Amino acid sequence: MSRAKERKKPKEAPPSVVPALQKFLRTYEKHCAQSRTSVCPAIRRDLKSSISNEQILRKFMLVRPDDSSPSLLPVSLEPLLMTIRDEGYTLGKEICMWGLRLSNPEIARLALHLETKGRATCPITTLEIIDCKMDLWSLGRLGKALQLSSLQFLVLDYCKFGNGDVESIFSGLENNQRLQGLSLRYCGLGPGSGPRLGSVISQSAISELHLDGNYLQCSGALALLRPIGAYAEVQGKDQSTSASPYTGSPPQPSQVCRRGSSTLNQIARSPEAITLKTTSRKKKRKKGIKKKVKGLMEAGPWVVKLYLADNGIDGKGEEGKQLLEFTRLVTCLIKYSPQLREIDLGNNVLGEMAATNILEALRARRTGKLPALKITVTPQISSDTFKSIWKHSKKSTALKKKKKVKN
Structure with missing residues (x-):
C-alpha cells in the first residue's frame, strides 16, 4: 500500500466551550447586580x-423585557460589554439590541469597544440597533467609532432620525472600507438624505443597501442612484466596445491595502478616482453578501442589493416630474450593471410606462448575458407586464439543480 493510504492520526477533540460559557453567565449576572440593572432574559436564555x-x-x-413595569430595573448594554472584556470572550461576532433607550455612557462604552479593531477582545462584525432611542451626542459618538471599527454590517432599522441627526452616521460611513451592508429601514429618511446616501455609496465599500419604508421620493432616490447609474452606463459602453461578452466574472480589482491608513488617505486626496469594490470570485455565491473579509474592501459606485420598497416613488405632484429620470437610471442599472443581483421597488406606484421600460431592460440584460437579477415591482400595473417582469426575474436555484440532474 502507498503511504498516502496509510491511516491518519485522529485529530484531538476541541476543548469544550461549556466552562467558558458558564463562567460568562456568572460574570454577567454579577455585573448586572453591581450596576443595579436587570439580567437580559434573552441573553440568559441563549447562554443556557x-x-x-x-x-x-x-x-x-x-x-427590552416584556414586563416593563416601573419597579423593574432597566436592561443595560454596559454589563454585557464589561463581561465580554473581563472574560476575554473572542467568539461573539454579533450584538443586536431591540427597543432600548440607550444612554450616553452605554454608547460611549460601545464605541470604545468597536474602536479597538483587531485588538478587540470581541471582534464584532455585525451591529444591530433596532427601534432604539439615542440622542444627538450618542449618534455622533457612534458615527466616529464606525471609521475605526471592524464592522461589516450595520443595522439601524426603526431608529427615527430627526433633521440632520443621521448626518453623524453618514460621516462615519464615507471612505469606510470595511462596512459592506447598511440597513436604514423605516428611519424617517426624506428626499434630503438622497445626496448623502449617493456620496456614501460612491466612497465606501457598501454593496448591500436596505432603505425600505422611508420617504426618499423621486428626488431622493434620484440623488442616490445618479453615481451608481452613471457608472453602470460607462460599464455598458465598455462592454459594447469589447470584443468578448461579459463572462460572469466580477471586475478585476486593484490591489487591496491591508493597512487602512494609506488607502484611506489616497481616496481622500483623489475622490474623483473611483475604484471597484472587491467581490468574491467563487462560482457558487453565498446568499447575500456576508463573507469573510481579510483586510479592507475597495470603494466604488455600485451595489449588489438595493432595497427601495415603500419610498413614495411615484408620478404624483412636483416630485413625480422626476419619475422619468428615475426610471432611466433604474433601467441603466438593470441593463449594464454586472454586480447588481437584487433590486426591490415594491409599493412604489411607478406606472405602466416605467414598468414597460423595466421589462425591456430585463430583456436587454438577458441578451447581454449578464447575471440573473431578482427584481420586485408593485402589482399595480397590467397583469401581462407584471407576469413578464416576474418571468424575467431570477429563477429558483432549485429548478436549475433539477435540470442538471436530468441531464
Whole structure:
C-alpha cells in the first residue's frame, strides 16, 4: 500500500466551550447586580441553551423585557460589554439590541469597544440597533467609532432620525472600507438624505443597501442612484466596445491595502478616482453578501442589493416630474450593471410606462448575458407586464439543480 493510504492520526477533540460559557453567565449576572440593572432574559436564555447544546454563542440579543413595569430595573448594554472584556470572550461576532433607550455612557462604552479593531477582545462584525432611542451626542459618538471599527454590517432599522441627526452616521460611513451592508429601514429618511446616501455609496465599500419604508421620493432616490447609474452606463459602453461578452466574472480589482491608513488617505486626496469594490470570485455565491473579509474592501459606485420598497416613488405632484429620470437610471442599472443581483421597488406606484421600460431592460440584460437579477415591482400595473417582469426575474436555484440532474 502507498503511504498516502496509510491511516491518519485522529485529530484531538476541541476543548469544550461549556466552562467558558458558564463562567460568562456568572460574570454577567454579577455585573448586572453591581450596576443595579436587570439580567437580559434573552441573553440568559441563549447562554443556557448554548451550554446545554455545547455550542458557541456568536450572537448576543439584548432586548427590552416584556414586563416593563416601573419597579423593574432597566436592561443595560454596559454589563454585557464589561463581561465580554473581563472574560476575554473572542467568539461573539454579533450584538443586536431591540427597543432600548440607550444612554450616553452605554454608547460611549460601545464605541470604545468597536474602536479597538483587531485588538478587540470581541471582534464584532455585525451591529444591530433596532427601534432604539439615542440622542444627538450618542449618534455622533457612534458615527466616529464606525471609521475605526471592524464592522461589516450595520443595522439601524426603526431608529427615527430627526433633521440632520443621521448626518453623524453618514460621516462615519464615507471612505469606510470595511462596512459592506447598511440597513436604514423605516428611519424617517426624506428626499434630503438622497445626496448623502449617493456620496456614501460612491466612497465606501457598501454593496448591500436596505432603505425600505422611508420617504426618499423621486428626488431622493434620484440623488442616490445618479453615481451608481452613471457608472453602470460607462460599464455598458465598455462592454459594447469589447470584443468578448461579459463572462460572469466580477471586475478585476486593484490591489487591496491591508493597512487602512494609506488607502484611506489616497481616496481622500483623489475622490474623483473611483475604484471597484472587491467581490468574491467563487462560482457558487453565498446568499447575500456576508463573507469573510481579510483586510479592507475597495470603494466604488455600485451595489449588489438595493432595497427601495415603500419610498413614495411615484408620478404624483412636483416630485413625480422626476419619475422619468428615475426610471432611466433604474433601467441603466438593470441593463449594464454586472454586480447588481437584487433590486426591490415594491409599493412604489411607478406606472405602466416605467414598468414597460423595466421589462425591456430585463430583456436587454438577458441578451447581454449578464447575471440573473431578482427584481420586485408593485402589482399595480397590467397583469401581462407584471407576469413578464416576474418571468424575467431570477429563477429558483432549485429548478436549475433539477435540470442538471436530468441531464
